[in-house]
Amino acid sequence: MxxxxxxxxxxxxxxxxxxxxGTFGYGMDFLDFFDVNEVGSFSCKGTTxxxxxxxxxxxxxxxxxxxxxxxxxxxxxxETVCRDILPELKKVYHGRIVANVSGFSVQExxxxxEMFDKEDIVGIIELNISCPNVHGGGMSFGTDPExxxxxxxxxxxxxQKPVYVKCTPQCADLVxxxxxxxxxxxxxxxxxxxxxxxxxxxxxxxxxxxxxxxVSGAGIFPQTLYRIYQVYPHVHIxxxxxxxxxxxxxxxxxxxxxxxxxxxxxxxxxxxxSLPKILTDLNxxxxxxxxxxxxxxxxxxxx
Amino acid sequence: xxxxxxxxxxxxxxxxxxxxxxxxxxxxxxxxxxxxxNIAVPGKTLxxxxxxxxxxxxxxxxxYRVVGDGTKDxxxxxxxxxxxxxxxxxxxxxxxxxxxxxxxxGGMGTAPLYAAAKEALKRGLSVKMIYGFRSPREEVxxxxxxxxxxxxxxxxxxxxxxxxxxxxxxxxxxxxxxxxGPLPMSKALAAASQADGQFSLEARMGCGxxxxxxxxxxxxxxxxxxxxEGPVFRKEEILWQNLK
Ligand SMILES: Cc1cc2nc3c(=O)[nH]c(=O)nc-3n(C[C@H](O)[C@H](O)[C@H](O)COP(=O)(O)OP(=O)(O)OC[C@H]3O[C@@H](n4cnc5c(N)ncnc54)[C@H](O)[C@@H]3O)c2cc1C
Ligand SMILES: Cc1cc2nc3c(=O)[nH]c(=O)nc-3n(C[C@H](O)[C@H](O)[C@H](O)COP(=O)(O)O)c2cc1C
Ligand code: FES
Numbered sequence: 001m002x003x004x005x006x007x008x009x010x011x012x013x014x015x016x017x018x019x020x021x022g023t024f025g026y027g028m029d030f031l032d033f034f035d036v037n038e039v040g041s042f043s044c045k046g047t048t049x050x051x052x053x054x055x056x057x058x059x060x061x062x063x064x065x066x067x068x069x070x071x072x073x074x075x076x077x078x079e080t081v082c083r084d085i086l087p088e089l090k091k092v093y094h095g096r097i098v099a100n101v102s103g104f105s106v107q108e109x110x111x112x113x114e115m116f117d118k119e120d121i122v123g124i125i126e127l128n129i130s131c132p133n134v135h136g137g138g139m140s141f142g143t144d145p146e147x148x149x150x151x152x153x154x155x156x157x158x159x160q161k162p163v164y165v166k167c168t169p170q171c172a173d174l175v176x177x178x179x180x181x182x183x184x185x186x187x188x189x190x191x192x193x194x195x196x197x198x199x200x201x202x203x204x205x206x207x208x209x210x211x212x213x214x215v216s217g218a219g220i221f222p223q224t225l226y227r228i229y230q231v232y233p234h235v236h237i238x239x240x241x242x243x244x245x246x247x248x249x250x251x252x253x254x255x256x257x258x259x260x261x262x263x264x265x266x267x268x269x270x271x272x273x274s275l276p277k278i279l280t281d282l283n284x285x286x287x288x289x290x291x292x293x294x295x296x297x298x299x300x301x302x303x
Numbered sequence: 304x305x306x307x308x309x310x311x312x313x314x315x316x317x318x319x320x321x322x323x324x325x326x327x328x329x330x331x332x333x334x335x336x337x338x339x340x341n342i343a344v345p346g347k348t349l350x351x352x353x354x355x356x357x358x359x360x361x362x363x364x365x366x367y368r369v370v371g372d373g374t375k376d377x378x379x380x381x382x383x384x385x386x387x388x389x390x391x392x393x394x395x396x397x398x399x400x401x402x403x404x405x406x407x408x409g410g411m412g413t414a415p416l417y418a419a420a421k422e423a424l425k426r427g428l429s430v431k432m433i434y435g436f437r438s439p440r441e442e443v444x445x446x447x448x449x450x451x452x453x454x455x456x457x458x459x460x461x462x463x464x465x466x467x468x469x470x471x472x473x474x475x476x477x478x479x480x481x482x483x484g485p486l487p488m489s490k491a492l493a494a495a496s497q498a499d500g501q502f503s504l505e506a507r508m509g510c511g512x513x514x515x516x517x518x519x520x521x522x523x524x525x526x527x528x529x530x531x532e533g534p535v536f537r538k539e540e541i542l543w544q545n546l547k
Contacts, residue, residue: 022515029514032304045516053521057547060507060517062349069509074516074526202371207507209547217348269510270348272388273306 002286003293004279006040006261008238009162009187011096011123013040013261015279016251016294020242020265021046021100021128021166022071026085027093033273036093043098043263044081046128047116049108051077061199061207066217066244066266068197070210073102078112086121096123100166103151110154117159125161127151130168130193142168142193145177149184162187164240169195169227178231188238190263191228195220195243217266220244225257232258232299246270248281255294256301304391304512305332308384312362314377318443320369321411322378323356326385328363335394336418337481337503337535340365341511343386344373350388351377352508352530354415354483357447366414366443391511392534395419395481395501397426399537404428405475406453407466407492409435409484415503417444419481420453431475432456435466435488467491490543500538504529504546520545 004015019030021043027036036042054074061068076085089097099116103109109127116122129151130142141147148165155163163185169192171177178189194214199207221244228241241259245251246267254262267274282294291297309326317323328334334355340363341350351373353365369375404423408416413434423430430453436442438461448455456473458464466488470476476497482489483503493500506529509517513531520527522540527533 023510025514025516029510029512032512033306053526054516054519056545057518057520058507059519060349060509060515062347066348067509069515069517071516071519074519266348269515270350271306271343271386272510272512272514 002283002291004282004286006295008124008240008260011162015040015282016255016261017275017279017282018042018098018240018261018263019268019275020263021098021126022069023265023268026081027089027097030268030272031092034276037095038276038279039095040261041095041098041123043100043126045075046073046100046102047075047078047081047112048073048102048104049078049112051075051080056209058208059210059213061213063197063199063215063219065219066215067269068199068208068213068215069194070208070213072210078115082115082119086119090121093121097121098124098126098164100126100128101155102128106151106154109151110158113155113163114158117161122161124188125155125159125163126190127155127163127165128193130166130170143171145180148177149180152181152184152186156185164188164190166190166193166242168193169224174227175231175234179234182235182237186237188240189231189235190240190242191231191259192224192243195223216243218244218246221246221250225254228254228259229257229301233302248278248285251278251282252285252289252297255297256299258299258302260295260298304388305329306386306388309387310384311380311382314381316378317366318441321366321441321443322369323364323366324377325362325364326387328358328361329389332390334358334363334390336422337394337415338390338392339415339511339534340387340389341391341508342377344376346376347373349509350511352391352511354503355390355418356414357418357421366411368411388511392530393532395422395503395535397422397428399499399501400428400479402429403478404430405470405478405480405498406430406432407470407480407482407484408433409466409488410437410441412482412484412488412503413444415483416481417447420448420451424451424453430454431478433458433466433469433475435460435484437461465491467495471495486546493538493541493543496538501535502538502541503534504536504541505534
């Protein structure tokens with residue numbers, strides 16, 4: 001068995017696989033398929049200060065390489081999450097979660113993050129400044145380094161736990177965004193959220209009521225990989241890679257580009273039982289490629 | 304709920320563009336009328352949700368219309384195995400009926416209602432059915448229904464009559480019902496019937512098992528996922544303006 005452990009800001013994960021936000025609920029929807037304790041960690045559904053209904057149906061579309069979603073951050077709100085959901089989760093999950101936070105004002109981000117920060121089960125706070133679905137919301141923070149850093153500073157001021165920022169590919173100068181975030185105290189980066197897109201149906205009308213949706217799945221893997229490769233030499237904080245990972249070799253590629261761990265989303269919706277398989281394959285690949293400790297390959301594509 | 308590979312027993316065109324797919328039923332899994340399965344079509348990211356049409360001890364059958372690439376690819380598979388999630392969602396709630404049930408379906412919405420009728424009969428209910436199709440060519444279950452002791456009416460768009468017209472003509476609007484069909488039919492039925500009823504609803508799905516929120520809509524009782532809290536909903540809880 002290869003050593004699959006990786007370290008994120010002092011938190012040791014038994015393996016680098018992290019189900020991505022919005023595809024894993026609050027960890028309890030996959031219990032029929034595998035033991036959640038097999039994951040390195042998981043990122044919970046994007047949570048906001050107040051409950052949110054999200055966008056009208058239809059919210060889902062498909063393309064050759066994956067899917068589009070315009071869920072629009074439907075979630076029960078941080079208070080319900082802390083009061084009702086996390087206590088239930090603790091009964092089945094013994095690791096630490098990545099708490100995905102979204103918001104529409106600096107204050108909202110800060111309040112939500114602070115509430116997560118008080119929960120033992122939370123290992124890392126992940127600021128989603130990139131959800132493309134909400135008009136005037138997440139999007140603007142993610143494309144403007146100043147706005148993003150303002151959110152980050154406000155959250156850092158109230159939280160003890162490591163704060164990672166999940167960036168959007170819609171950001172024009174991602175390297176600058178990431179270096180600014182590091183300067184402003186980010187403990188890590190999550191690269192990336194979904195790419196913005198749309199589909200049109202046979203009658204010539206947009207499939208999604210929201211018109212645009214976040215593009216995810218295997219079809220975005222190469223461009224996401226390249227962004228990680230681009231950013232890695234410019235920062236000193238860990239990067240969690242996210243976007244289009246669908247098998248164990250993708251995991252090795254992303255880590256080679258510079259990711260310390262990877263988030264997996266669409267693949268788990270497509271095949272909810274695939275996580276344990278990816279883990280087994282990862283072990284096998286490491287053995288075949290003579291990688292005794294997986295963390296040693298982080299960023300190896302740069303040397 | 305399990306994720307499993309099921310052997311294809313047959314996949315036959317039963318009417319133009321409409322296929323009946325029979326699979327081996329996995330052991331130890333309880334199935335209910337109104338539930339659905341989510342089929343992985345090789346090469347597609349999203350699974351195709353299809354309702355249970357019929358099942359016995361060893362087999363289960365779904366009936367689907369070819370509408371796009373996924374169902375087209377599915378229709379070309381005549382052997383091998385399919386990767387399937389099942390059983391998904393809640394079935395029809397039969398505790399709502401005391402002695403009779405009206406079963407109303409339109410188009411492919413009639414597919415799950417065969418299992419629904421069989422289940423109702425098993426529970427000793429007297430069953431009346433109204434099926435609407437675009438044209439007689441699409442009427443797929445006539446033969447099968449003939450073997451069930453139900454009072455079945457059929458109508459066709461091509462003849463200018465719909466299921467609600469038939470319900471009113473027959474004075475069946477006070478009979479509690481189960482329904483599945485296109486949205487305009489369901490809305491018209493909800494408005495015209497005086498009785499309690501249940502509808503099986505559809506939405507584009509990301510997962511089919513409750514993880515992605517891709518299928519949720521606001522009901523009178525808050526947000527509900529069509530795949531998990533549904534696909535069967537009580538008439539009173541559905542806010543029709545939130546469906547598309
Ligand atoms: C709970 C449930 C039960 C269903 N039962 C049946 C059934 O018994 N028989 C039957 O013929 N059809 C049924 N459908 C509809 C069936 O899922 C779609 O016709 C099918 O997914 C179309 O796939 P496609 O690739 O051929 O079409 P495309 O239009 O190419 O599909 C593109 C995407 O949209 C989705 N999609 C398209 N139409 C629908 C739709 N009406 N509902 C949900 N997703 C859709 C597809 O799954 C796919 O993700 C059911 C849908 C749901 C939600
Ligand atoms: C249905 C769905 C819902 C999502 N919801 C969120 C969310 O609430 N917060 C967030 O930061 N990202 C969300 N995402 C984005 C994913 O976490 C991930 O960044 C993206 O899907 C790319 O990874 P993938 O290609 O492995 O899916 C969502 C993605 C999907 C498919
Ligand atoms: S389709 Fe994913 S929650 Fe219903």
